[in-house]
Amino acid sequence: MVRMELAGNLFLVGLMGAGKTTVGRALARRTGKTFYDSDHEIEARTGVRIATIFDIEGEARFRDREVSVIADLVQMNNVVLATGGGAVLRPENRRNLKNHGVVIYLRATIDDLLARTQHDKNRPLLQTADPRAKLAALFAERDPLYCEVADLIVDTTQQNVTHLVARLEQQLLALQGAPRRSPLA
Numbered sequence: 001m002v003r004m005e006l007a008g009n010l011f012l013v014g015l016m017g018a019g020k021t022t023v024g025r026a027l028a029r030r031t032g033k034t035f036y037d038s039d040h041e042i043e044a045r046t047g048v049r050i051a052t053i054f055d056i057e058g059e060a061r062f063r064d065r066e067v068s069v070i071a072d073l074v075q076m077n078n079v080v081l082a083t084g085g086g087a088v089l090r091p092e093n094r095r096n097l098k099n100h101g102v103v104i105y106l107r108a109t110i111d112d113l114l115a116r117t118q119h120d121k122n123r124p125l126l127q128t129a130d131p132r133a134k135l136a137a138l139f140a141e142r143d144p145l146y147c148e149v150a151d152l153i154v155d156t157t158q159q160n161v162t163h164l165v166a167r168l169e170q171q172l173l174a175l176q177g178a179p180r181r182s183p184l185a
């Protein structure tokens with residue numbers, strides 16, 4: 001069987017725990033693209049964990065680093081890029097993502113996001129007394145921005161990663177052959 005090729009860059013956006021890193025890595029493997037993760041790239045360039053950057057420099061400086069890393073990574077060809085959960089907050093990032101590839105919003109319920117993030121201490125914004133309330137507030141603030149930038153919106157509830165990636169590939173192939181329309185999958 002001849003497999004259809006998915007052209008260009010794929011960019012994943014969504015909240016912490018949406019699965020950008022996990023799904024992105026699997027999607028890259030399936031589509032033969034190279035995987036990048038803006039959080040990992042920031043850690044590689046600075047030599048420290050994200051939580052340490054937040055501690056020492058604060059969130060605004062972290063966002064500056066994120067803008068610079070994303071501006072570099074969108075120039076690559078044939079990549080899957082998992083972005084940090086807050087990347088869409090900066091207009092430069094939204095513009096760069098929109099202009100250099102297909103943007104996929106992985107949407108998840110607050111319950112799922114909480115369950116998937118509760119054992120990981122490298123998400124400084126969730127180190128609070130009430131991470132559920134924090135996730136709900138971040139969702140309210142960012143969901144419109146993820147939707148604004150997305151070509152495709154994928155509900156990840158009750159979807160294991162393998163099925164999600166297979167379905168995503170089909171949706172992306174359909175999108176590739178179709179004129180631009182509503183991002184709701």
Ligand SMILES: Nc1ncnc2c1ncn2[C@@H]1O[C@H](COP(=O)(O)OP(=O)(O)OP(=O)(O)O)[C@@H](O)[C@H]1O
Pocket residue numbers: 014015016017018019020021022023039082083084085116117123156159160161164
């Ligand atoms: N669809 C899914 N079903 C079940 N578990 C999932 C799913 N997607 C991701 N996970 C799990 O949730 C956890 C968080 O996923 P991941 O690190 O990929 O999220 P992320 O969107 O990259 O978060 P961040 O913005 O903090 O980098 C991981 O343990 C991963 O295995």
Ligand SMILES: O=C(O)C1=C[C@@H](O)[C@@H](O)[C@H](O)C1
Pocket residue numbers: 015016039050083084085086087122123124125
């Ligand atoms: O949602 C966010 O603001 C963040 C998500 C992570 O990917 C990291 O980029 C960092 O922990 C901040």
Ligand SMILES: [Mg+2]
Pocket residue numbers: 020021022037039082083
């Ligand atoms: Mg990630």
